[in-house]
Amino acid sequence: MTTVSRPRAYSYVRFSSPEQAKGDSYRRQTEKAAAYAAKHGLILDDKLNMFDEGISAFMGKNVTMGALGNFLSLVQHGDIPKGSFLLAENIDRISRDVVTEAMATLTMLINSGITLVTLTDERAYSRESINKQPFAIMEIIMGFIRANDESARKQQLIRDSWIGKRRKMVETGKIMTARCPGWLRLREDRLAFDLIHERAKVVQRMFEMTLAGAGQHAIAAMFNREGIPVFRGGKHWIAAYVAKVLRSPATIGRFQPMRHEGLVRVAAGEPIEDYYPAVVDRETFEQVQEIKGRGAGAAVVPPKGSTTANLLAGLAVCPMCDGTMTRVNKGGATATRRRTYLVCVNAKRGAGCGYKSVPLHDIEDAIAEKAVEFAIGVPSPDAGLEIEWQRLQNDDEAHQDEIGRIMDAIKAVGHSAALLDTLRELEADRAEINKRLIVMGERVTASLTNRVQQTVERLIEGLEAPVRDVPAINATMRRLFDRVTVNWPQGDLEFHWRHAPGEVSRMNYAWPKEAA
Numbered sequence: 001m002t003t004v005s006r007p008r009a010y011s012y013v014r015f016s017s018p019e020q021a022k023g024d025s026y027r028r029q030t031e032k033a034a035a036y037a038a039k040h041g042l043i044l045d046d047k048l049n050m051f052d053e054g055i056s057a058f059m060g061k062n063v064t065m066g067a068l069g070n071f072l073s074l075v076q077h078g079d080i081p082k083g084s085f086l087l088a089e090n091i092d093r094i095s096r097d098v099v100t101e102a103m104a105t106l107t108m109l110i111n112s113g114i115t116l117v118t119l120t121d122e123r124a125y126s127r128e129s130i131n132k133q134p135f136a137i138m139e140i141i142m143g144f145i146r147a148n149d150e151s152a153r154k155q156q157l158i159r160d161s162w163i164g165k166r167r168k169m170v171e172t173g174k175i176m177t178a179r180c181p182g183w184l185r186l187r188e189d190r191l192a193f194d195l196i197h198e199r200a201k202v203v204q205r206m207f208e209m210t211l212a213g214a215g216q217h218a219i220a221a222m223f224n225r226e227g228i229p230v231f232r233g234g235k236h237w238i239a240a241y242v243a244k245v246l247r248s249p250a251t252i253g254r255f256q257p258m259r260h261e262g263l264v265r266v267a268a269g270e271p272i273e274d275y276y277p278a279v280v281d282r283e284t285f286e287q288v289q290e291i292k293g294r295g296a297g298a299a300v301v302p303p304k305g306s307t308t309a310n311l312l313a314g315l316a317v318c319p320m321c322d323g324t325m326t327r328v329n330k331g332g333a334t335a336t337r338r339r340t341y342l343v344c345v346n347a348k349r350g351a352g353c354g355y356k357s358v359p360l361h362d363i364e365d366a367i368a369e370k371a372v373e374f375a376i377g378v379p380s381p382d383a384g385l386e387i388e389w390q391r392l393q394n395d396d397e398a399h400q401d402e403i404g405r406i407m408d409a410i411k412a413v414g415h416s417a418a419l420l421d422t423l424r425e426l427e428a429d430r431a432e433i434n435k436r437l438i439v440m441g442e443r444v445t446a447s448l449t450n451r452v453q454q455t456v457e458r459l460i461e462g463l464e465a466p467v468r469d470v471p472a473i474n475a476t477m478r479r480l481f482d483r484v485t486v487n488w489p490q491g492d493l494e495f496h497w498r499h500a501p502g503e504v505s506r507m508n509y510a511w512p513k514e515a516a
Helices: 018-022 025-039 067-076 099-111 127-132 136-172 197-211 216-226 239-247 282-292 360-369 373-377 383-413 417-447 450-464 470-480
Strands: 008-011 013-015 051-053 085-088 115-118 123-125 184-186 193-195 258-261 264-267 325-331 338-344 481-487 492-497 504-508
Touching (some): 008 025, 067 099, 099 115, 123 127, 123 136, 197 216, 197 282, 216 239, 239 282, 338 360, 360 450, 360 492, 373 450, 383 417, 450 470, 470 481
Parallel strands (some): 008 085, 085 115
Antiparallel strands (some): 325 338, 481 492, 492 504
């Protein structure tokens, strides 16, 4: 008897606002997907994350930075096989981008052998179905156009509303939004803001310490040692927040309205003076801005979007507290005398971890010299995992059906000791199967190896290139690893593979006595 493997279906759930998350959107979308898969004999995948919460499809963010983009990448690399199904509630869940971009996404999907199903009308779109009925593509195009027009109209209405708010605020002197910095609170009459005096003193102290020569890291560390409460409920003061406060024009009462253009926030009109109560005078504020703009001696946080500074940016973690390790410079003001290190951020903040600086160049040189070790260390896939997963799924479904029949029999004949014993045995067996399914589900992710192998090859090429493209290499490493533990007591780097939870590859970068 030949067993025909059932196609796998992937349920894509997306909503763009917190209000939708609180409502019925998630349940509605997931239940429709489960019902469609059961009706058409599909295996509904529950291993790949296909959930985009709070991500809009208007400017293609769900493709560039969301779960749908990850799905497309897996399709392109062959990790999701031809014949698979992508289930979405409506076409606008896939894209609300301009029609050319939206159609490019759809074309890539169906040309890769994926069938797109819109669950509301249960329409299935594949390369074969569209070639047989070319006019079906018009339905999709019109759906994309309507979705984009609707989003564009909403964006314009929001923009017009904020323009009206700004105009009214200027004319009447009323506030525009209840949002305000952490050292302020909105009055009960909602007509103005008041200083929170104990927090205002903390802000003033930041400025005083800066003028006295302290950097933002030193300020954060001192506040942590003294146990000063963080404004927004965080656990520890961090240098980035101190720097943000010191740069904020709100400290002198100035408000700059902002709006979004795509993924970027830009100024919306002229700044409004005396919108907030000032916490420092303008002379103090300008003196601090001069200090922070001097360059070599100033403690300035790089702006968002700045060039990645090291191979392990966003990956390196401390072996002692699992905190993030960040790049710091030590030495002279010139590049020839300055050396770069990795340091635990909790240690820098004075938040409990021991301070240890690890030379970054030793780490990066070791990674480049031993790049080929990544290929050797890729966790091997187990071809039997998928077979075992499918067998357990079938056993679970069979037990569920049998339990249903036994319960129907009990309802029909009444109390029966034999039937109750059988029911208990079946339920115990099914509970054991479900335990094994959970374990197997965690292991089966290792079968997604085509993309991993190709990504590893790209990483090795980047590391062995005559000139290293650090941001590109870092981006590639982020796709491969969840984190890299800088185990400085042993002189090792521990690379935690993203596709195989629990699997770690180790690389030596220094002798233990040198690292300690």
